[in-house]
Amino acid sequence: MNDRAIGEALLSHLSIIGQVSNEDADAILGLGGEVRSLKRHEDILKPGDAPKWSVVVLRGFLQRYGSRRDGLRQIQSFYIPTDAPSLETLHIEKVQSTLCAVVPSDVCLVLHTDLHELMERRPNIRSLIWRESLVQSAIFREWLTRNSRLTADARMAHLFCEIFVRSCAVGLNDGESCEMPVTQEMLADALGLTGVHVNRTLQSLRETNMVEHKNGRLFIHDFKRLAAYADFDPGYLHLRR
Amino acid sequence: MNDRAIGEALLSHLSIIGQVSNEDADAILGLGGEVRSLKRHEDILKPGDAPKWSVVVLRGFLQRYGSRRDGLRQIQSFYIPTDAPSLETLHIEKVQSTLCAVVPSDVCLVLHTDLHELMERRPNIRSLIWRESLVQSAIFREWLTRNSRLTADARMAHLFCEIFVRSCAVGLNDGESCEMPVTQEMLADALGLTGVHVNRTLQSLRETNMVEHKNGRLFIHDFKRLAAYADFDPGYLHLRR
DNA sequence: CGGTTACTTGATAAGACTCAACATTAGTGG
DNA sequence: CCACTAATGTTGAGTCTTATCAAGTAACCG
Numbered sequence A, B: 001m002n003d004r005a006i007g008e009a010l011l012s013h014l015s016i017i018g019q020v021s022n023e024d025a026d027a028i029l030g031l032g033g034e035v036r037s038l039k040r041h042e043d044i045l046k047p048g049d050a051p052k053w054s055v056v057v058l059r060g061f062l063q064r065y066g067s068r069r070d071g072l073r074q075i076q077s078f079y080i081p082t083d084a085p086s087l088e089t090l091h092i093e094k095v096q097s098t099l100c101a102v103v104p105s106d107v108c109l110v111l112h113t114d115l116h117e118l119m120e121r122r123p124n125i126r127s128l129i130w131r132e133s134l135v136q137s138a139i140f141r142e143w144l145t146r147n148s149r150l151t152a153d154a155r156m157a158h159l160f161c162e163i164f165v166r167s168c169a170v171g172l173n174d175g176e177s178c179e180m181p182v183t184q185e186m187l188a189d190a191l192g193l194t195g196v197h198v199n200r201t202l203q204s205l206r207e208t209n210m211v212e213h214k215n216g217r218l219f220i221h222d223f224k225r226l227a228a229y230a231d232f233d234p235g236y237l238h239l240r241r
Numbered sequence C: 001c002g003g004t005t006a007c008t009t010g011a012t013a014a015g016a017c018t019c020a021a022c023a024t025t026a027g028t029g030g
Numbered sequence D: 001c002c003a004c005t006a007a008t009g010t011t012g013a014g015t016c017t018t019a020t021c022a023a024g025t026a027a028c029c030g
Helices: A005-015 A022-029 A112-121 A123-149 A152-169 A184-191 A195-207 A223-230 B005-015 B022-029 B112-121 B123-149 B152-169 B184-191 B195-207 B223-230
Strands: A034-038 A043-045 A053-067 A073-079 A098-111 A177-179 A211-214 A217-220 B034-038 B043-045 B053-067 B073-079 B098-111 B177-179 B211-214 B217-220
Touching: A005 A022, A005 A053, A005 A098, A005 A123, A022 A112, A022 A123, A034 A053, A043 A053, A053 A112, A053 A184, A053 B123, A073 A123, A073 A184, A073 B123, A098 A112, A112 A123, A123 A152, A123 B053, A123 B073, A123 B123, A152 A177, A152 A184, A152 A195, A152 A211, A152 A217, A152 A223, A184 A195, A195 A211, B005 B022, B005 B053, B005 B098, B005 B123, B022 B112, B022 B123, B034 B053, B043 B053, B053 B112, B053 B184, B073 B123, B073 B184, B098 B112, B112 B123, B123 B152, B152 B177, B152 B184, B152 B195, B152 B211, B152 B217, B152 B223, B184 B195, B195 B211
Parallel strands: none
Antiparallel strands: A034 A098, A043 A098, A053 A073, A053 A098, A177 A217, A211 A217, B034 B098, B043 B098, B053 B073, B053 B098, B177 B217, B211 B217
8 A cells, every 4th residue: 555545545536526737736646544444244434433534545445425313225326446435525624424435445544634734725726626526416316216216126126337438437347247236225225125035136127138146246237227126327427429 | 575685695695504604694695696487397508408507596486306217207307496406506517307397487607606706705604505415415425215215104204394394494484384485296106106196195195183284384283203203314414493 | 174154945924016996186267 | 151162182094105125236446
């Protein structure tokens, strides 16, 4: 893990949603922070926490979920390397959800003071980071639409499209496959279904030969057909190019 | 509509989620903009638009919704007076959803350039506006959880709690009632249900004597019980005090 | 290995949807 | 201001998707 890994991750994350000048890139690459290795299922943020840093994912796979007093659980996001899952703590002190590692992961904790200093010095970076938090917002809206309006099969297909497109955007795909080390129970908690139904839905999707989820990996056999099936439009991810 | 109405609306909106100093308040009150009256069902923003201004609601009731190519529609938010529904256009050019008036409404269009200039001059206001956009994000996450995990009755109860609490926060309630001029079909589009089922759900809620929705108004007869029923926790609204 | 976690299957029930009709209300033009 | 029309709200019957419960199998971990 070299010293520039932190800045490189954030730079690559910001580059996929906007233009970064050379000067801005240099400034970002100068960022440092504490690297922390997380064990499977280890929390890095819990409701009530008020961290002095934001997280950048360097390796692994994380999820954000909310727990209600009545015990219901809703996964609100998945995070892959280069994602910055808790930028909102820059302006909202108290965290409301749990951020935890799905598999062993490395994250970097970048101090808010460092980020604020960087944004003060490079206003374009501030705009980009702000923009990033607004893209997250758009993604939440899409998750809302997905879980409110689609059938189980389409929901799953749509989520698979999202994870695959996001993975490709930062080069984390291996041809037609990418990491998605989640259990069926987690898929259920993300999609608003039960584990049993997820199992059956996965089988029915597999039978269409469009997509397969096994051994914690996603195998996309026919992206075009899958995207059409879920009516997936990547616009909400606001990717450049 | 006096000249200060615009700033007053935004000031009151920002004040409920954070501390505004006297100097900041004065700066906000100096904001101007074009006031536009919207007819019932009139759009102010459509997918593909790239406005040079953001909207502040002065009077009426607005909604934001996304339409998918397959024709499905999902309402993603309701906006009451003082709300600022399109602050995200400050950093994301292209709008993805439709913003439209549910009933005749007055909105103010505040130029991005004016907002940027204000935020440049008063960094605290920038933090507050950023924070506001992050609170919106938290609200989207709660809508996701609501529509993914709750039964129809609890969903409706939860939404009613939100609208009532938000209305009270800006003094728009009349005792135990507040404006909510939406049709049952709109409730369906917001909650991920069908119109028919919304009708039956409303009846069943009415029978519990906790809440009633009629003539475009919400009548909360027993907020405590309603909140407990929906396990409503207002924390996600990030209201001060 | 032994125990836990994850996945799979079957049977049944509940919640929500669809379709179709009708009642009521609100909006519009004569 | 009334009559007409469109939009909204209501009801019933039947269906389908998804949840629930219960059990068993496979994979993984210490």
